[in-house]
Amino acid sequence: ELVLDASTSYDPDKTAAENLADPGLTYFWECSQFTLPSGPTQSCSAASASFSITQSSSSSSATVPLVSSLLPLPSGSSYTYDFRLTVTKTSDNQTDSTSITVTVASSPPFPKDVSILPPENRLKVPTISPVILLGSASPPSGGAASLLSYSWSTVVGDVSLSDAGLLSTTLTGTSIVIRADKLTPGISYTFRLTATYLGSESWGEVSFKTNQPPLGGSFSVYPMNGTSLSTSYTLSALGWTDDTEDLPLSYLFSHSSASSLGTPSANPVFSAYLPVGDSTNSTYALNLTLTVRDALSAATVVTLCGLGDSSAAASASAAAFCEVTVMPKTATDSAALLSFVEGIAGVQVLSAVSSYDYLGATNTMQVLLSVMNSG
Structure with missing residues (x-):
C-alpha cells in the first residue's frame, strides 16, 4: 500500500498548540499524470477506471492510502506517477501546493526455501573438528537454478566468515x-x-552453540616423592564440571615419557607405580599431565597440580608443573626387584591383560624396564 501523507502541514500564523489542536486546513489531492517506461505521459484518468485519485476527485484527509490494485502495473514494468497536493486555509482561503513523483515497479520473483541444516544435526557442536554448514535454496516457480547466487555472513558471533584461514571453502557456494x-x-x-x-x-x-571443555576442577598427586616399585602414587582429578548434555567425563593421566597411565576412565582417581624420573639430573623428576574430556570430545589438558593428602583431596598449593620425584631402586634392592617382578608386576600385568587393559599392562612393564635401565 502506498500512502500519501501531508499530516505535518501547519498554519504558520498559529501557535504550535493551536496547530496541534486544529490547523484549520483542507487538502486537495490529485494525480496529474503517469508515465510508462517507454510510453508517453498520460492523464491519470486514463490509467484505470478504478483509480480514485484523479484530476476531478479530491479528499479532505491529510493522508490518502492507495492500495496496489488502484495503481495499474503490468508485470515486469514500472509506472511513474505525479501526485499534487493543494492545501487551503479555511479562515481566508489562502493556498499552497506541492508535488511528488512516485515510481511503482514490480519486483522480480524471490528465491524459495532458503535453509541451512544445523551442523551434525546438533544445536551444540564441537570445535575440534570442522564445522560443516549445508545450505540449500530453490529458484522461484518456473525459474532457472543457474540464475541463483549465494553469499554467507555472520549474524551473531566473534568471527567474520571472510577472515583469512577461517574457511576451507568459498563464501559463494550453497x-x-x-x-x-x-x-x-x-x-x-x-x-x-x-x-x-x-x-x-x-x-x-x-544458530548453534559451540561446546566448551570441562572446567572448574583440580589435579593433585600424592605423594610428590617416592621410589619406583615401592611407592604407589595416587593421581586425582576432582570437581570437574560440564553441561549435563556433555556428560559423562573421562579422565586420562600421562607422564613426560609420552606414555598414558592406563586408558580414559570415568574414575577421577588413579593409583599406579610410576617409572623412574629423569636420570639426567639428580632430582629424578617426572612430569604428569591430566586430560579431562567430555562426551563431545572437548578436552582440558592440565599440567599444573597441587599436593593431595592421603585421601587424594587437592591442596591450595600448586607447582609450576605437576612434577613428582620417582627415585630408582638401588643395586642393593635386587631382592625387592626380584620380588616385584615375580609378584606385584606379574599380578598387575596378568590382571590388566585379563581385563583387556593392554595399556595398563604396558605401563607396568615400562616401570619395570625403567628400573632395570636405571641400575
Missing part, C-alpha cells in the same frame, strides 16, 4: 566448511545464507 579450532568454545553463533535471483534476495539462518 555450503561452507569452517576449519577445526577456529570457533571459540562456549559461545553462540548465527550464520546466514543469502540467495539472490535477478536482484531479489531471500535468506535463511542457523
Whole structure:
C-alpha cells in the first residue's frame, strides 16, 4: 500500500498548540499524470477506471492510502506517477501546493526455501573438528537454478566468515566448511545464507552453540616423592564440571615419557607405580599431565597440580608443573626387584591383560624396564 501523507502541514500564523489542536486546513489531492517506461505521459484518468485519485476527485484527509490494485502495473514494468497536493486555509482561503513523483515497479520473483541444516544435526557442536554448514535454496516457480547466487555472513558471533584461514571453502557456494579450532568454545553463533535471483534476495539462518571443555576442577598427586616399585602414587582429578548434555567425563593421566597411565576412565582417581624420573639430573623428576574430556570430545589438558593428602583431596598449593620425584631402586634392592617382578608386576600385568587393559599392562612393564635401565 502506498500512502500519501501531508499530516505535518501547519498554519504558520498559529501557535504550535493551536496547530496541534486544529490547523484549520483542507487538502486537495490529485494525480496529474503517469508515465510508462517507454510510453508517453498520460492523464491519470486514463490509467484505470478504478483509480480514485484523479484530476476531478479530491479528499479532505491529510493522508490518502492507495492500495496496489488502484495503481495499474503490468508485470515486469514500472509506472511513474505525479501526485499534487493543494492545501487551503479555511479562515481566508489562502493556498499552497506541492508535488511528488512516485515510481511503482514490480519486483522480480524471490528465491524459495532458503535453509541451512544445523551442523551434525546438533544445536551444540564441537570445535575440534570442522564445522560443516549445508545450505540449500530453490529458484522461484518456473525459474532457472543457474540464475541463483549465494553469499554467507555472520549474524551473531566473534568471527567474520571472510577472515583469512577461517574457511576451507568459498563464501559463494550453497555450503561452507569452517576449519577445526577456529570457533571459540562456549559461545553462540548465527550464520546466514543469502540467495539472490535477478536482484531479489531471500535468506535463511542457523544458530548453534559451540561446546566448551570441562572446567572448574583440580589435579593433585600424592605423594610428590617416592621410589619406583615401592611407592604407589595416587593421581586425582576432582570437581570437574560440564553441561549435563556433555556428560559423562573421562579422565586420562600421562607422564613426560609420552606414555598414558592406563586408558580414559570415568574414575577421577588413579593409583599406579610410576617409572623412574629423569636420570639426567639428580632430582629424578617426572612430569604428569591430566586430560579431562567430555562426551563431545572437548578436552582440558592440565599440567599444573597441587599436593593431595592421603585421601587424594587437592591442596591450595600448586607447582609450576605437576612434577613428582620417582627415585630408582638401588643395586642393593635386587631382592625387592626380584620380588616385584615375580609378584606385584606379574599380578598387575596378568590382571590388566585379563581385563583387556593392554595399556595398563604396558605401563607396568615400562616401570619395570625403567628400573632395570636405571641400575
